[in-house]
Amino acid sequence: MRSSNPVFSRRGFSRDNGHAGFGAQPQAGGPAAATQTQGNPYAQGNPYAGGQQAPAGNPYATNPYAQQDVQHGAPQAPVSTAGRMTMDDVVMRTATTLGTLLVTAALAWALLPVDDANIGKSYGIAIGAGLVAMVLGLVQAFKRKASPALILTYAALEGVFLGVVSSVVDNRIADGAAMQAVLGTMAVFAGVLVAYKAGWIRVNRRFYGFVMAAAMGFLLLTAVNLLFMVFGGGDGLGFRSGGLGIVFGIVGILLGACFLALDFKQVEDGIAYGAPKDEAWLAAFGLTMTLVWIYLEFLRLIAILQGND
Numbered sequence: 001m002r003s004s005n006p007v008f009s010r011r012g013f014s015r016d017n018g019h020a021g022f023g024a025q026p027q028a029g030g031p032a033a034a035t036q037t038q039g040n041p042y043a044q045g046n047p048y049a050g051g052q053q054a055p056a057g058n059p060y061a062t063n064p065y066a067q068q069d070v071q072h073g074a075p076q077a078p079v080s081t082a083g084r085m086t087m088d089d090v091v092m093r094t095a096t097t098l099g100t101l102l103v104t105a106a107l108a109w110a111l112l113p114v115d116d117a118n119i120g121k122s123y124g125i126a127i128g129a130g131l132v133a134m135v136l137g138l139v140q141a142f143k144r145k146a147s148p149a150l151i152l153t154y155a156a157l158e159g160v161f162l163g164v165v166s167s168v169v170d171n172r173i174a175d176g177a178a179m180q181a182v183l184g185t186m187a188v189f190a191g192v193l194v195a196y197k198a199g200w201i202r203v204n205r206r207f208y209g210f211v212m213a214a215a216m217g218f219l220l221l222t223a224v225n226l227l228f229m230v231f232g233g234g235d236g237l238g239f240r241s242g243g244l245g246i247v248f249g250i251v252g253i254l255l256g257a258c259f260l261a262l263d264f265k266q267v268e269d270g271i272a273y274g275a276p277k278d279e280a281w282l283a284a285f286g287l288t289m290t291l292v293w294i295y296l297e298f299l300r301l302i303a304i305l306q307g308n309d
Contacts, residue, residue, distance in 0.1 A: 089280035090267055097284045098291070100152050101159040108163025114171055126164030133157035137289065146281035154285070158292060169299055174306035181298035188253065188294055192260040203265040211258040218255055221248075241304060249301030256294035263287055 112122035136154040140147060166178040195201045225237045238244045267283045 083277055084274040085271055085277050085280045085283070087267075087271060089277055090271075090283045093280045093284035094287050097151060097155045097281075097288045101155040101162070101288065101292075104156045104159030105163035105166065108160040109167045112160075112164050112167070114164065114167045119168070119172075122164050123168070126161045129157040130161035133161060137285075140285060146278050146285070148281050151281055151285045155288060158288075162292065162295070165296075166299065169303050173303045177299060177302040177306065180302050181295050184253075184298040184302075185291055185295045188257050189260060189291065192257050193264065196261055196264045201261045203261055207258075208262065211255070211262065214251075214258075215255055218251060240300065245304045246301065249297055249304065252297035253294060253301070256290060256297060259290045259293065260287075263290055 108126070112118070112125060114122050133154050136150055136157065140150050140154065143150075166181070170176065170178040192201070196203075201207075221237075225240065228237050240248065263283075263286055266286075270279065270283065
């Protein structure tokens, strides 16, 4: 499966690379690997399994004497996780990336005023930072390996963009909108995580196909609306204002929640199959992109609900 997030479609987080299962980390060639491949629609082998073939009867053993030890009741040798991505790695990298974004967003809010005399300059800086961040995000999304410097630079520039946009909405359209959007994003993240861990959300091929079809329709309507705004003026087709804008904003938030579920699945599969440790940066990058999506949709929705539109 390829995630809706372009970051997770790279090596280590796609169906073509074959992460599967939760829990123990199976090695290629053993019974556990075969079982998980058959039971998981996303698995097609373990791209990180290398080295010596595991002896029959013990899919985790790399010691040629392990089969004899198992027959005599000796405990199996523990699976080494050195050099592999862990949940702690993902949490730490995500915290670092989001922390960088929040710091630059706060600085942009404080140092780039949005009053009548300065809003043009501040908005110009924000748009420039946002465009550069988008380019850097695309570069990282199509790189084979994670670049921490590139990811943190993306986060810093994205923070500048979000800081100015949030300040404009909060100070000129809807007072308190930024904090409400932050709380809403946190609530969605926590809710999806709980639902995913509890098994209420099942990420399978059908779920993935539905989300991707909905996302394509959403992006297509957004592009059409933007074209009508550019060439026809006004609010285009009205997807970003009034009652239709409210519905569109809610759909955007729900899609972001679905993206989070897909991202959680990809991260857990990567850990289960022992993705390289540095790919925790890719996980952090992808999760950050999804959270930014949800935050912007919340900010837009709150601006419609509380603003003058």
